[in-house]
Amino acid sequence: xxxxxxxxxxxxxxxxxxxxxxxxxxxxxxxxxxxxxxxxxxxxxxxxxxxxxxxxxxxxxxxxxxxxxxxxxxxxxxxxxxxxxxxxxxxxxxxxxxxxxxxxxxxxxxxxxxxxxxxxxxxxxxxxxxxxxxxxxxxxxxxxxxxxxxxxxxxxxxxxxxxxxxxxxxxxxxxxxxxxxxxxxxxxxxxxxxxxxxxxxxxxxxxxxxxxxxxxxxxxxxxxxxxxxxxxxxxxxxxxxxxxxxxxxxxxxxxxxxxxxxxxxxxxxxxxxxxxxxxxxxxxxxxxxxxxxxxxxxxxxxxxxxxxxxxxxxxxxxxxxxxxxxxxxxxxxxxxxxxxxxxxxxxxxxxxxxxxxxxxxxxxxxxxxx
Ligand SMILES: *Cc1c(COP(=O)(O)O)cnc(C)c1O
Numbered sequence: 001x002x003x004x005x006x007x008x009x010x011x012x013x014x015x016x017x018x019x020x021x022x023x024x025x026x027x028x029x030x031x032x033x034x035x036x037x038x039x040x041x042x043x044x045x046x047x048x049x050x051x052x053x054x055x056x057x058x059x060x061x062x063x064x065x066x067x068x069x070x071x072x073x074x075x076x077x078x079x080x081x082x083x084x085x086x087x088x089x090x091x092x093x094x095x096x097x098x099x100x101x102x103x104x105x106x107x108x109x110x111x112x113x114x115x116x117x118x119x120x121x122x123x124x125x126x127x128x129x130x131x132x133x134x135x136x137x138x139x140x141x142x143x144x145x146x147x148x149x150x151x152x153x154x155x156x157x158x159x160x161x162x163x164x165x166x167x168x169x170x171x172x173x174x175x176x177x178x179x180x181x182x183x184x185x186x187x188x189x190x191x192x193x194x195x196x197x198x199x200x201x202x203x204x205x206x207x208x209x210x211x212x213x214x215x216x217x218x219x220x221x222x223x224x225x226x227x228x229x230x231x232x233x234x235x236x237x238x239x240x241x242x243x244x245x246x247x248x249x250x251x252x253x254x255x256x257x258x259x260x261x262x263x264x265x266x267x268x269x270x271x272x273x274x275x276x277x278x279x280x281x282x283x284x285x286x287x288x289x290x291x292x293x294x295x296x297x298x299x300x301x302x303x304x305x306x307x308x309x310x311x312x313x314x315x316x317x318x319x320x321x322x323x324x325x326x327x328x329x330x331x332x333x334x335x336x337x338x339x340x341x342x343x344x345x346x347x348x349x350x351x352x353x354x355x356x357x358x359x360x361x362x363x364x365x366x367x368x369x370x
Contacts, residue, residue, distance in 0.1 A: 042234035095241030179309030327369035
């Protein structure tokens with residue numbers, strides 16, 4: 001008789017896809033007791049008075065009801081976040097979910113003849129969810145390396161588009177994990193090259209810090225989708241992402257959206273936050289000021305190379321990233337080691353910009369960890 005452990009192993013082998021069994025889970029480290037600078041979270045909460053008011057609003061939410069298509073929240077997003085007139089938004093449980101839904105929407109399976117599996121493309125290094133979502137949806141992911149200074153290799157991108165005819169191309173603006181803004185003219189050339197054969201998704205997760213956007217270009221490019229999130233602005237915990245694009249395209253993506261993917265609590269909290277966008281924008285201003293200070297102080301450290309950032313994080317190269325990360329961990333500072341992620345990121349680490357106190361603590365710990 002086989003043990004139940006053997007039986008479950010057989011069951012998994014017989015049912016779960018080979019490529020799923022082969023991947024490692026997305027690891028979220030336990031951060032209790034640490035200064036948490038690994039996930040681009042806003043260190044500030046809403047002020048006490050607003051939190052009390054939000055508490056009341058949440059208490060009044062109709063938790064007994066399923067959420068209904070979110071008209072008020074969508075209208076608030078369109079009105080306050082620069083969505084062009086005549087354009088609607090689609091909401092996701094974080095932009096992570098929207099990435100997965102778009103990948104699923106294009107993941108046509110090649111059958112017979114010269115039919116090929118759909119290709120999802122992004123310049124790399126890129127946000128890991130782009131390749132993961134493509135894989136899980138059953139599409140092939142093609143990464144096109146950026147240049148050594150992390151700028152787009154336009155020629156290589158255009159050649160890869162010609163060769164692979166991707167159905168979906170993700171361009172993070174600014175890019176994560178590098179922090180830089182790609183050249184907008186190069187991005188337009190890519191969107192134009194995709195034309196009627198591919199959808200370009202400009203992922204503006206860091207728009208609150210970059211203060212620049214492709215949103216107003218939507219009317220110029222029918223194959224353009226602009227995606228954002230409230231996460232980096234200070235609401236990572238509520239999980240709300242949104243995207244905008246041509247209504248007919250959104251209608252297709254909407255078919256894949258689980259009808260109640262955004263909870264009533266998220267809806268209420270997001271509406272409340274948008275009514276107080278000035279508070280969140282002021283926090284982003286503070287973080288941008290700290291980014292300037294932190295970048296300068298990091299650049300002054302011997303052996304450290306700091307890369308320009310338009311986001312709420314800074315990527316830098318140190319003499320020995322593994323050593324620096326483990327020493328920082330013993331000093332109770334959690335950051336992201338990028339070294340293994342991509343050839344171009346050898347000995348690179350990424351730190352979230354935080355409060356002046358936490359940034360100073362990082363600098364002091366780093367001086368002892370290089
Ligand atoms: C953080 C991040 C996201 C994910 O945002 P959520 O809305 O929290 O899922 C998407 N894209 C990029 C480039 C990011 O860095």
